[in-house]
Amino acid sequence: MLTLRDLNRATLARQHLLQRHEGDVADVVHHLVGLQAQEPRPPYLGVWSRLAGFARDDLHTALHARTLVRATMWRATLHLVTAADFAAFRPLLRPALEVAARRFEGLDFDAVVAAADRLLAAGPMTFNELRPRLLEEFPGAYDRALGYTVRLLTPLIMVPTEDRWSFPRESAFGLPGVPLAPVGVETLIGRYLAAFGPATPADVQTWSGLRGLKPIMSGMDLERIKDCTGRELYDLPDAPRPGGEAPAPVRFLPDFDTLILGHADRTRVLADEYKGLVATKNLRVKAVYLVDGFAAGTWQIKRAGKRAKLLISPFTSTPLDLLEEEGLRLLAFAEPDAAPSLELEA
Numbered sequence: 097m098l099t100l101r102d103l104n105r106a107t108l109a110r111q112h113l114l115q116r117h118e119g120d121v122a123d124v125v126h127h128l129v130g131l132q133a134q135e136p137r138p139p140y141l142g143v144w145s146r147l148a149g150f151a152r153d154d155l156h157t158a159l160h161a162r163t164l165v166r167a168t169m170w171r172a173t174l175h176l177v178t179a180a181d182f183a184a185f186r187p188l189l190r191p192a193l194e195v196a197a198r199r200f201e202g203l204d205f206d207a208v209v210a211a212a213d214r215l216l217a218a219g220p221m222t223f224n225e226l227r228p229r230l231l232e233e234f235p236g237a238y239d240r241a242l243g244y245t246v247r248l249l250t251p252l253i254m255v256p257t258e259d260r261w262s263f264p265r266e267s268a269f270g271l272p273g274v275p276l277a278p279v280g281v282e283t284l285i286g287r288y289l290a291a292f293g294p295a296t297p298a299d300v301q302t303w304s305g306l307r308g309l310k311p312i313m314s315g316m317d318l319e320r321i322k323d324c325t326g327r328e329l330y331d332l333p334d335a336p337r338p339g340g341e342a343p344a345p346v347r348f349l350p351d352f353d354t355l356i357l358g359h360a361d362r363t364r365v366l367a368d369e370y371k372g373l374v375a376t377k378n379l380r381v382k383a384v385y386l387v388d389g390f391a392a393g394t395w396q397i398k399r400a401g402k403r404a405k406l407l408i409s410p411f412t413s414t415p416l417d418l419l420e421e422e423g424l425r426l427l428a429f430a431e432p433d434a435a436p437s438l439e440l441e442a
Contacts, residue, residue: 101340220270344389405435
């Protein structure tokens with residue numbers, strides 16, 4: 097039986113949050129099966145929390161080399177993934193993305209996708225550039241529905257630039273330039289468990305946006321373990337489970353971090369009473385910091401001139417000196433040209 101702390105430490109170990117990974121940026125992104133990338137900066141901070149010696153240019157270079165790509169993936173949201181995982185897993189998502197696209201009726205999805213493929217073959221475009229072109233071919237259609245359909249059903253990648261976090265506020269999308277090479281859903285489940293397990297089928301479904309995974313997982317050669325509530329969890333037989341007494345250092349996770357969004361039951365990291373302080377009504381997921389492995393508060397960086405302040409909003413009493421070392425390291429990475437300071441929210 098796994099206690100809550102056992103489950104917490106097993107997941108943190110696989111997330112490279114007990115000990116930073118020694119390797120390169122592609123290793124981390126591959127192992128995590130991607131990091132959520134609704135905004136340009138959070139993936140950089142998510143990698144920084146997990147990779148020893150990480151420098152901003154490491155990710156920037158990988159994006160321009162197209163070994164890593166930013167694209168619509170899990171839960172129909174933007175993620176940073178390896179190019180190989182984009183090619184392997186994007187086809188698996190097509191049925192779920194089609195369901196999401198059906199919120200708009202009266203569109204010939206195949207015709208819209210074919211038109212987008214043809215238009216984008218000439219070069220990348222922003223959606224503000226693409227929608228008017230699509231309207232010329234589908235007069236009278238709702239332009240947002242056309243754009244949404246293309247975003248979901250056409251495998252596209254965002255085109256990196258020389259901006260600080262590799263993408264401008266309004267990014268261009270282009271055809272990936274690599275053939276899709278789908279794999280079986282069992283491969284995806286195994287990869288998820290290696291990064292997020294032990295887990296239930298509901299956890300995998302919440303993270304991926306796929307459905308109907310329980311019979312597939314039941315037929316796989318997976319270990320089955322009970323947690324302290326009696327739930328049955330699935331896991332890889334050789335996956336790390338260091339035990340609940342393993343030390344867990346302070347870690348700062350960015351907005352929309354994949355760990356916070358990776359399970360149906362988030363209590364292995366985020367207590368139920370704090371959910372409303374992290375996930376907002378306008379669908380933002382705030383940046384959190386971990387103390388002893390669990391979310392202990394939220395944080396944000398406030399920049400004013402040549403000063404950068406890490407503003408800490410604790411859920412419970414947190415000594416500021418406990419957060420100082422890691423917090424100053426975070427500021428040195430995120431705002432290297434600013435004088436740093438930490439402050440508890442009043």
